[in-house]
Amino acid sequence: MGFLAGATSAFAQCKDDQVLVKGGFGEAQFMIELADDAGERAQGLMNREVLARSAGMLFVFERPGTVAFWMKNTLIPLDMIFVDRTGRIQHIHSNAIPHDETPIPGGDDIFAVLEINGGLSEIYGFQVGDALQHSAFLGGPALIPCKE
Structure with missing residues (x-):
C-alpha cells in the first residue's frame, strides 16, 4: 500500500530511488525514478500505460522557481506534489x-515535484506542510534529515 511497516528513524538512510512522505497521516514510501535534468523532466511519465501504486517520479530542478506542468501525452491520471x-x-x-494541455501551476519557489498515481494523495491524507525525505534535499535545510 505504500505505507511503511513499523517505525522509521527521522534520520533514515536516503536513497536516490526512494522518497519518504511524512505528515500527520503517518509515513508513505515510494520507489521513484529521478528526473533531474532537462531531458528527463521533459519526458516525465509520458506514454506510460501503468504506474505501480508504490511508484512515482521525482522531478528536481537546479534552483527553486515558478513551475507548471501539463499532461500532454500522459496516459494515466496523476497527483502532482509540489515541494520547496x-x-x-x-x-x-x-x-x-490524462492528455490535458492546460498548465497546472505549482506555485513559486518550487524545487521538486513528486508525481504519483492519481488519487493517492487523498487516500494517504497528504497535506500542504507535510515533508518529503530524499537525497535531493541534502543541499538545503531538509525537514527530514538523512543519515550520513
Whole structure:
C-alpha cells in the first residue's frame, strides 16, 4: 500500500530511488525514478500505460522557481506534489487529467515535484506542510534529515 511497516528513524538512510512522505497521516514510501535534468523532466511519465501504486517520479530542478506542468501525452491520471527546497509540500494537484494541455501551476519557489498515481494523495491524507525525505534535499535545510 505504500505505507511503511513499523517505525522509521527521522534520520533514515536516503536513497536516490526512494522518497519518504511524512505528515500527520503517518509515513508513505515510494520507489521513484529521478528526473533531474532537462531531458528527463521533459519526458516525465509520458506514454506510460501503468504506474505501480508504490511508484512515482521525482522531478528536481537546479534552483527553486515558478513551475507548471501539463499532461500532454500522459496516459494515466496523476497527483502532482509540489515541494520547496526544504522538502515541505507547498501544493498538491490531485487527479490531473490524462492528455490535458492546460498548465497546472505549482506555485513559486518550487524545487521538486513528486508525481504519483492519481488519487493517492487523498487516500494517504497528504497535506500542504507535510515533508518529503530524499537525497535531493541534502543541499538545503531538509525537514527530514538523512543519515550520513
